Structure formats: C-alpha cells, structure tokens
Amino acid sequence: MNLKERMEMKTTLDKVTKGQKFIIDQLPDDDYKLQLIRFGIAEGEKVTCLDKILGGTIILKKNRLEIALGSELAKRIKVTMLN
C-alpha cells in the first residue's frame, strides 16, 4: 500500500458512508470525549456506520449498541476506514 492510499483512508467521521467499518483515531479533546468513551467509542476502537441520515447525522454501531452522533461532532472525530 503506498502513501497516497494510506492518506485516503484517513478521514473524519462525517465522511464515512453507510455500512463502512472504521477505526477511531482521535476524539475531540473536551467533555464529549468522555461521553463517547462511556459508550465504547474510544480511540482505537473498531466501529461500523450503521446509517447516515440525510443531513449528516451518523448512526454508529458497536456490538449491539447504537449511537446517534450529530454531524458537527462527527467532523471533529478522526477515523481510518477499513473497507
């Protein structure tokens, strides 16, 4: 895998599409970080995008847990896509 391909896989959470799996690289550095970690959305975790609602709200799935995230917050979460 060359450098360019690697770069393309790195993106922010608002860019993922329905059904995509990805790894959380970096969470925003504030209170929301802890709230996300509580739900198991921590750095290094593998998460699936279950759905993306028109307008950008992201529905994440981690095991049986489903979490809705506002698009503004999603923009601040860095991820690496897996497929």
Add this chain to the structure above:
Amino acid sequence: MHNTPRSTKSMIDFKKVVLAGNPNVGKSLIFNHLSGMYVEVSNFPGTTVSITSAWYKNYNVFDTPGIYGVSSFNDEEKVAKEIILQGDIILSVVNALNLERDLFLTLQLIDMGKKVSVILNMMDEVRKHKLVINSKKLSELLGVEVYETSALKGEGLENLEDAIKKARQGKEDKFVKEKLNLVKNEIQDQAEALLFLEGDREIQKKYSHIKLPIEDIREEIYIHRRNRVKEIVDQVESIDTPGGLFFSKLGRMALNPWTGIPILLVILTLIYFFIGDLVAQRLVDLTENTIGKGLIEFNIKKLVALEIPNEIEVTVLDEEDNLIENKTFVFEKGISGDKKKFEEFENFIKDKNTELNFVFKNPFVEFFFGEFGVITMTMTYLFFLLLPLVTSFYFTLALLEDSGYLPRLAALADRTFTKLGLNGKAIIPIILGFGCVTMATITTRMLGTEREKTIATALLQFVIPCSAQLAVITVLLSAAGPQAILIYVLTILTILILTSTILDKIVPGHSSPLILDLPLMSFPDLKNTIRKTYYRTLSFMKEATPLFFLGTAIIGFLNITGLINIWINVLEPLTTKVLQLPKESAVAFIMGMIRRDFGAAGLFHMDLSTYQIVVALVTITLFVPCIASFLVMIKERGLKIGLIIWAGTWIFAFTIGGILSHILM
C-alpha cells in the same frame, strides 16, 4: 439525604438504598415494586430535577434519573451523583440486552467502593433474542451478587430484598486502585476520591488544593474501564442473532428519512386525533364548559351571589357561537333577596346555549369570584382545562419514550435543529409546545446547555401556538379561506426561521452536539406509562398551580383597579394604526395575555376582512405568551432573560403584524 420523608423514621438508623442505572433499563419498575403505594416526589434542592423516594421495610429507597455514568455533564447526572454519593447500598440496575453499555456505570459504582448488587433486568428479552448470559460468571468477575429479573413480567423481584441485604463491595479495577493511592491521604471517601480523579468539577472544587494532571488520569480510567467492560462482556455473553426482529426493522425505518418522515406523520396524526381532537376538543369541552364552568363555577358563584349584590350578564349564542342576544339580571340584594327574578333568570337560560358572567359590585368579592376570579377562574383553568390536556400529553410522551421512538426522532430531526442552534433533542419541547407552552417550557430542562434552553424557550414563547390557541386559529382561518391559511402559514414559517437565525447569533454560549443512545424499540408497558404520566402530571400541577394563582391574581388586580383599561387604551393606537384592526381588538390582545385562546377567541365576534383576520392571528400567535407560561419562563430562565423574551414578543408581534398589514391592506 436533603429531604427526609416521614420524620418518625428518621430517628431509627435506616439504610439508604439507591437505584442507579442507564436510561430505559426498567429502573422505575423495580422502584415501583419496592415502593408500593407511598412514594414521595420532590425537587432535588437547588435543581429542577425531581427525585422519588419511598420506604421499603427499614430501607429508604431512592430512585435516580437514568445516567450513563457518575459525573456532572448535566443536571440529571449531578442529582444522581449526589444521591449515589450519599447512598449506603446501590442496586445497579442493568439492561441485560445492553451489557456493553450498562456495565460501565456498574464498574464505576464498584470502583467507588460502594456496596453494590447488580439487578440484571430484562432477562425475558435476552431469551427472546436467543442470547445467553452467564450471570454466575458475571457475579464472579464483578465480585458482587447478580440477580436476574424481568421486572415487566414480575419475575425475580422476590429476590430484591436479598439483593439489598447481600450488597457488598466488589472487585475494583487494579489500575483504578493504583490511581486512588495517589490521593488516599487527602481524600478519605473512596467515592469522592474516584470522582476527583475522574475530573468531576464539583468534587475538584472541594479539593482544589490537590494538584494532579487530572486530564490524563480521567481519560486513562475511562478507557481502562471501557476495556474491562469489553473483557467481561466477552466472557459472560454468547450467541447473538442480530436483526430479523420486527422492532429492530421498525427502529431502522424510523431513522431513514424516506420511511421515518411518513412514520412521524402517522404518529403525529394519531397524536392529533387523541390529544387535539379527543382530549382538547371533546373532553375539555365537557370538563371545562359543562363541569368546570357550568356546574362547579356556576354553583360557587351562585352560592356567593345569594347574599351579595350582583348582576348576571347572559349572552345567548346559536350553535355556531354567533351572538343572538344579551340580557342582564340585576340582583340588588343578592339572589335570595329577589327569588322571583332568579326563577325568571333560570327560565331564560333553560335549554339555551349561553355564557354567564356574574358581576359583583364589591371589588373584593369580584377579585375572588368574578369574571377573572382568582378562585373560580384558576380552578376551572387548572383542573378542567389544563389537567386533562397535560395528562394526555405526558401519557403520549411516556408512550413514545418507553417505545424507544423519541431518540430516533431526535436523530432524524438533528440536522434541522442544528440549523436553529439546537440539537435534535429539542424537537421534544417544541412538539409539546403545540400542546401547552407552559408545560413545554418546563421540559426545556432536558436540553444540554443554558444556551439551548434559552433558544428553545424563546422559540416556544414567540412562535409556537399552544393547542388552546391552535384550535381557535384553525376555526378562524378555515372560515377565512385557503389564501388566508397560506399567508398565515408562510408568515409563521418565515418568522420561525428568522427568529431562530437571530437567536442563534445573539444568544451567548455554545450548543451541545447530539450524542444519543438508541435503545431497542419495543411495546411500552402500560402500567409503567401510566405511573410515569401520573408522577409527571402531579409534579407539573404542583409547580404550575401557585403560578396560575399568582397570574390570575395579577390580572384580577389589574381588572378591579381599572388598570387594565389604561393598558387597553395604550394598546389601541397600535392596533388601529399599525395593525389597521378595529379598536376592540385591543381587548382581544390583552385577553390573550391571560390565556392565549381568550385572545384569539375575542376575534370571533368581530367583523373582520380576510386580511384583517390573517394580520390579527399572526400578531396574536407571536404576541406575549399566557401569564402562566410567562411565570414559568421567569422561574426557569430567570427574571432578566424572561423579561427580555417577554418584551421581545411585544415588539416582534406588532412589527411583523404591522408590516404584514401594510403589505396586505
């Protein structure tokens, strides 16, 4: 605890048992089982979050708001945290279907060094989903007792007493223990020590002399705990058949706009038929007019009028509420002083559609029992209009909540509300506003930040017409024709967008993003729904009643002192010149301050052109909220913001009304 119910028991050494758990884990069902009939509902000191407590044997049992962890991210968490800190025994109620989410809190409670027992609830659902949970193993890993229950079906509840008795300290995380040693000497209480390390702001303030790099530690602890949850879940849970169930499909459909919006429309239609038609029209007509005014208020006033000089003004209306005739019966010495005339009066009103108004010469009597009588009007308003309306709204809300639909609706609406400077959760107070703005203003508490609460409150007070007002508006508009409806709807929508854009710019602070857990959808449990409705309605009535009395007292005072006429005179040029409406409409606007529908209803008897109707309705929609919601707003948002919003509605309503009037006419 701050409030100790039943002082007789406070002498004995009783233990405080606290129920803690994530939202929607069936915590309240467990609490209901323990509490029986006698439940105390009170506001937690210094906050607006209500807590329930009860006695079970010699234990004082406390219910807490649903939380994902012990911390201070919002009011509910702060309250739950306080109660947990003071608890002797914690029953950690866990949704067995959601171990991955729920065990975080359980582990945190154990790390706090509290005596804990785990109530593994919703085991029937676990079986339905063909999941297997090894609760023995779970108990071993956590170091505390684990009890399987299905609170909905009443299974396993007989073990709750055992759970309380056998509660004990569990196995703390080794990593957390190490970190706790850092502050062991400064903070004696392990629970406080843990919260200090986890960066809880209130606890940190208490021990502000201790300097430690908390940011890194709290994150490390959280991640560590998360990983431990995962390890535990991997060991105790097996076989998962994902999806395939009707409800998970429905849950998915509720999120997709193509199916979600039709689902929302179906739900709104059902709500409309239930609340808007059945309750707000038919039931309230019966309770307010027939029982409240016709029976109770009439008889109270008649009783007062027996010996006290009065006049009874009778307005006879036809079936469409058009005026047929007016007649006044004067009783110089009270009704018992002129029995013959009273018989005449009774014969006159017999079998007619009438509105009666008792006028008392004595201002004191008029103040309490007259047209805006503090006693008579408040009673009818509170118990025969508001009570049925609010009950039905809270019932619907509880149904939607327990079914797991609301979080999905919030997710669906998130984008739209982000544009208004809010997040998707705000759809709940806004929808409630169409029922009762007063109630909706109280519900804005659920929003994340002060800024969001202010924006949502302002939107409610400015733009959202409550059901009482909506009913009158609908009747007037449909009579005025499709063009009027179109202009009205477009104007209000434009103003909604305009107001929210302005508010988004001027209200300081920041709005919180949506982070919402989507629970599985399921059929709500009716018993629990009813109980929830009961407690919420009770707490609403408790809060609203004094404010309604105060509001009516103010109006009554303005009325008997004649100040209300001065106000009407001040308003008159505004209505005639700016809005180009007949001068009597000033009265309608002033009446609208008492009750929003009074205002709109006042327009019924006026001879208005189509455009005048539109102008009047737009102005009245935007105009000041009813006195009750004004007072609730002051209570919730403070005097300054409350008055700014209130004054804003005056300026806004007449400016927009004036512009519209001069464009149209």
